[in-house]
Amino acid sequence: MELKGKIVYRGKVKGEALVTKQQIAFYGGIDPEKGTISDKDHELNGQSFAGKILVFPSGKGSTVGSYGLFRLKKNGVAPLGMINQSCEAIVAVGAIISEIPMVDKIDISKIKTGDIVEIEGDTVRSA
């Protein structure tokens, strides 16, 4: 399967998908040391996204969230790549400053947790 979206940060990566239908807050909702979701009310609470292709509809919350992604990257526990349905400014800026390949405007219902997914530029492929 091949899906076309919009490039937020250009790159080529391949890895295992972790998919959620819920928005993610990258300030307050994640653990920047461990690379896990720490938001108690989130369906992925406690799960690690480090080294995975993180697939979620969009970000939410404080404008400090861009620095949250940067902290993950510096700590070596950032997502390998990110896929959004409708990206907002905080995550977009976070992806760019952290240099995490990211594609927006993808129908994320087509991707399941555990799928091996490749991001290349504006294209998302899965086996």
Next chain:
Amino acid sequence: MYLTKEDEKVLAGESGYAARKSMEILVALGDLFGADKLIPIKSVQVAGVSYHNLGDAGLEFLADLAKDGRVKVPTFLNPAGMDLQDWKALGISEDFAAKQKLVIDAFARMGINTTCTCTPYLIGITPKLGEHVAWAESSAVTYCNSVLGARSNREGGPSALAAAFIGKTPNYGLHLDEKRVPDLLVTVDRKLKTLSDWGALGYAIGKRANNKVVLIEGILGTNSEKPSIDYLKTFSASIVTYGAQSLYHIKGVTPEASKFKDPKDKITIGESEIAEAYKAMTDEYKTIDFVSLGCPHASMDEIKEVAGMLKGTKLASGVEMWVSCARPIKEQAAKLGYVKTIEAAGAHVAADTCMAVAPLKGRFKSIATTSAKGCFYCSGHNHMKTHIGSVAQCVQAALSGKWS
């Protein structure tokens, strides 16, 4: 988004690392939000200044950018995590202070004016009607859009810095005429007599407006004179904290209000809505160990009022009190003797910082404040019980250690 040849060269890295990163950020935001081009801006306010919010990774990011990043337009800062001079008096640790100073040094190397305030318009930075700027602190952006009629989106830390290094911002959102048109009419049917009344009004409207731009009427009818700058700044802070929109119009008060027809959607805010707002921001817990005024940063009028009330008094033991303001206001207040009076009572004039960005988690149990915005940050982020009221009520709480 259209880029000039010069912009393309910056994107290709010809102007160095910081400029390239900045152009990448602006292009991505422009494409994401459908901007047609980049437009020149007159000033920038950068947020993400407190080390408490940045952490070491944020500090490292800023240090990287400071290597070759230089701002192209006048740029200043949001409040930091401490008074940059009198931090010890505020109970800030040596470690935190050292890191906070590194953050400020990085900004200084970029050519930024390191005045840290959320009320730039009180110290002479006043964009004109229709001017484009890129500001980041939510109450300042809201005041700038609404009261001054200048145009800014609510920028995040990195996007504000990017705009400063390029001198431009993508043309979308509140930079466009059509996004400034109100879509909800709010009739206010209640007299507003104190700062906290205006904060409660911001809460009541923000919670009901969703993401709509509001046109407010009834203010001049019920309140004989025009609202003061202090009332409008606290209202700006509250409406954007409890809502999401950083623009409002008030008939007879704000400069763009007369341009618009009444929107079809209507709500009324009266006594019961204001009472509900007060209730939501007031906990039952009666003991007070922290009193914070100056959110947004205090004006000279406010400092004079507090000094007048504190003259010849002493705070109750175990109570800490901050009056937060911009550095130039503190310097003026010192010359006028107000700082001495406030400090003699045992309170602090905390320049450069405020309760929303200082490292306060775990230090205090219960705050008294005039600020609706302050209640949000102190309860959510710092787990304090909150009480909101007039300056007189807050001073009384500081002197007695109790909310009454």
